[in-house]
Amino acid sequence: MTLSRPRDGLFHLSIMSLALAYALLVLLLLGAMALRTDLASISSILSDQAIRRATLLSLTTSTLSMVIALWIAVPTAYLLSRYEFFGRRLVDALVDVPIALPPLVVGLGLLILFRTPAGAFFESRLFAVSYEIPAIVLAQVVVATAFAIRTMRATFDQIDPRHEDVARTLGMSRGRAFRTITLPEARKGVVAAGTIAWARSLGEFGPILVFAGATRMKTEVLPTTIYLELSTGELGRAMGVAVLMVALALAALIVAKLCGATGVSR
Amino acid sequence: MIRLDSVSLTRGSFSLREITLTVPSGAYGVLMGSTASGKTTILEAICGLRSISSGKIRLDGRSVDLEDPAKRGVGFVPQDAAIFPTMTVRRQIELPMRVRHWRRARVRERVERLADMLAIEHLLGRRARGLSGGERQRVALARALSFGPTVLLLDEPMSALDDDTREQLYGSLEAVREETGVTALHVTHSANEAARLGDVILRLEDGHVRRVGSPHERPLGSVQSIARGIDA
Amino acid sequence: MLASLLIAAGLVVALVAMASPAKGDPPLRLRCAAVLRPAMEQITRDYERERGVQILAQYGGSGHLLGGLQISHHGDLFMPADESYLDAAGELVVQRTPVVMLRSVLAVARGNPLGVSSLADLSRPDVRVGLADPDGASIGKLSREALQDEGLWEHTLRAVLVFKPTVSEIAADLAIGAIDATILWNQTAASIDAIEAVSDPALSRRRGVVSIGLLRASTRPEEAKLFAAYVAGPARIRFEEFGYTLGGDP
Incomplete structure (x- = not known):
């Protein structure tokens, strides 16, 4: 569609100005951050061992959390989109809860969960979670999965179930029809859900602070670093880490766009 | 043979009661009825996509009520053709044969024969996007026939086509009837289609199926003798 | 799908390697x-x-x-x-x-452009004041006690623009220029270039x-x-x- 018809001028003007206004707001926000950053702090954070480890830990945990979130979200969203079963509405509402909860509450809930007899049993028999790296991943997965489910749910709702029906008459089981027909059709949605899960995990702070702590060289991820630097008045370094995070997020979003673009559009 | 005995089913507020119909082996059955009379639902019940509350469905004498759609061996061409958007035309015609672990050479030969019969050779490398309505129907037809089903179900295949394309599809369907000997049930609201294609014409009215007649009175025996030409 | 499992396995291995404790005592x-x-x-x-x-x-x-x-x-x-x-x-x-x-001080932007010199100035209409949370942060609690002793608490409370949960967050607000004055630990004020400490006897008594x-x-x-x-x-x-x-x- 081109933006040429004069009769539609007012409409086009209004949608364009709203879009531009928002894009400009994001740009100004980034610009304001850049103003507070100087090259000295950027180079000092890049050579800081603790920050390098936090970066590595952030990237590793967010990517792992994204994979786990997708493995949970894709089947869950498919189930909610295609099947009627007792308690469906309840499950549907429950998987949205982490989106609505304040981040601190998510962390607090997880911390308390692992103090219950069941949680303590898990930690004593298998591996420690609270204040350790698994806590970071778990805190990220809880929130990221909820967002991934929302995205996948919208995707599956838009895919015609007739295709799966036909695949079944052609000799495929439900599982095989899902893998060969529906999942490839949902590719763009999977990429979008993965992107949002990854970005949420990378930026997650509140639950991680409470559940995994802010221990240097141990459970310190990039948002924790910003918090720690800010808490000791190192505004310049905090902004430097923030700029680093913006760069990582932009890189990831570009990769995701490229992945989505190679997919088949319907 | 397609045979329904007193089949009833309910779907929300809509229900079909005590449907009984027969299409003899190798015959081309046409089921007529007004819009929303439940014709599509009957097809879905036959291929197993919708469960029935009572009655019996037999295909070639075999009771299939409890069988999964994958096991019924019914070729189904839905109204919108439901071409899979993520794969090429060749790939989706091959799919039912791959699922059944056919040998590669046999798959290739089968695809060539179907493509030739339905005049879709030039489409094999294309994807769903950009196929015309008639092309989609013929691809869906090739896909439904690829694994050599004995029963073929078609849901208003002509409804969205212009006159020229419709003429082409008539040709394709006649070729299918002559060459495969499949037992077909074709759903439509058009009396023309029924008159041109039907060996057996049925009408669904007020939840009952009534046999209208067979304009051709084509001897069934001769149809069956032509059959198996392309049968796997 | 298989690829995603392999990636996940690789990431878990990497995390285990990162988490493995140093040799010796925990x-x-x-x-x-x-x-x-x-x-x-x-x-x-x-x-x-x-x-x-x-x-x-x-x-x-x-x-x-x-x-x-x-x-x-x-x-x-x-x-x-x-x-x-x-x-x-x-x-x-x-x-x-x-x-x-830890000593507490009045804190303002470097150069003290508004000439803030005592606790009483915190209720001036032209001064944007923020404080650490009196119930959650120790510096906040101390600020309240000092102001109450001077009979200024009610007055200041009406003028306060924002409360932040920790001393660090209110210090960051001052460093950015979102507020003009607050009460900080001397140490916090000294560690931030953009901030200048002003001593007030009423605060100096409190530690x-x-x-x-x-x-x-x-x-x-x-x-x-x-x-x-x-x-x-x-x-x-x-x-x-x-x-x-x-x-x-x-």
Whole structure:
């Protein structure tokens, strides 16, 4: 569609100005951050061992959390989109809860969960979670999965179930029809859900602070670093880490766009 | 043979009661009825996509009520053709044969024969996007026939086509009837289609199926003798 | 789908490698107020080098750290910005050692453009004032007490633009220029270039005592006691270097 018809001028003007206004707001926000950053702090954070480890830990945990979130979200969203079963509405509402909860509450809930007899049993028999790296991943997965489910749910709702029906008459089981027909059709949605899960995990702070702590060289991820630097008045370094995070997020979003673009559009 | 005995089913507020119909082996059955009379639902019940509350469905004498759609061996061409958007035309015609672990050479030969019969050779490398309505129907037809089903179900295949394309599809369907000997049930609201294609014409009215007649009175025996030409 | 499982497996291996503890004894776990971080980071490094004992420190707001402690009963040592948090921890803390004093100051932008000179100026209409949370942060509690003593609390409360949960957050607001004046720990004010400290006698009289507490939950209490003694003894020189006031000073 081109933006040429004069009769539609007012409409086009209004949608364009709203879009531009928002894009400009994001740009100004980034610009304001850049103003507070100087090259000295950027180079000092890049050579800081603790920050390098936090970066590595952030990237590793967010990517792992994204994979786990997708493995949970894709089947869950498919189930909610295609099947009627007792308690469906309840499950549907429950998987949205982490989106609505304040981040601190998510962390607090997880911390308390692992103090219950069941949680303590898990930690004593298998591996420690609270204040350790698994806590970071778990805190990220809880929130990221909820967002991934929302995205996948919208995707599956838009895919015609007739295709799966036909695949079944052609000799495929439900599982095989899902893998060969529906999942490839949902590719763009999977990429979008993965992107949002990854970005949420990378930026997650509140639950991680409470559940995994802010221990240097141990459970310190990039948002924790910003918090720690800010808490000791190192505004310049905090902004430097923030700029680093913006760069990582932009890189990831570009990769995701490229992945989505190679997919088949319907 | 397609045979329904007193089949009833309910779907929300809509229900079909005590449907009984027969299409003899190798015959081309046409089921007529007004819009929303439940014709599509009957097809879905036959291929197993919708469960029935009572009655019996037999295909070639075999009771299939409890069988999964994958096991019924019914070729189904839905109204919108439901071409899979993520794969090429060749790939989706091959799919039912791959699922059944056919040998590669046999798959290739089968695809060539179907493509030739339905005049879709030039489409094999294309994807769903950009196929015309008639092309989609013929691809869906090739896909439904690829694994050599004995029963073929078609849901208003002509409804969205212009006159020229419709003429082409008539040709394709006649070729299918002559060459495969499949037992077909074709759903439509058009009396023309029924008159041109039907060996057996049925009408669904007020939840009952009534046999209208067979304009051709084509001897069934001769149809069956032509059959198996392309049968796997 | 298989690829995603392989990626996940690789990431788990990487995380296990990152989490694997250093050889030797497990580290001591310290929960420490964020305001003490500059000195404590140096001190834990010194201690590790001198005694070969690793200290894993978690920095945060005192109240926040206390909350986590009360839920998890986990860790060896607790070092909040103010003794009241050790009191609040009750029987979770079995022994405490005083380390350093924190003084409070009026804090303004460098150059003091609005000429703020006393607590009374905090209720001036042209001064945008923010304070640390009086119920959650020790500096906030101290600010309230000082203002109440001067009979200024009610007045100031009406003028306060914002409360922030910790001293660090309100300091950051001042550094950015979102507020004009606040009350900070002297140490916090001194560590930020953009901030200037103004002393007011009413504030100078008030101090926070930082003590390091040994936790009942400690799995290695003897090791933990040794570290506490080190922090309160040989390490005090580090606190002086970073501009903290030692316990004996006026």
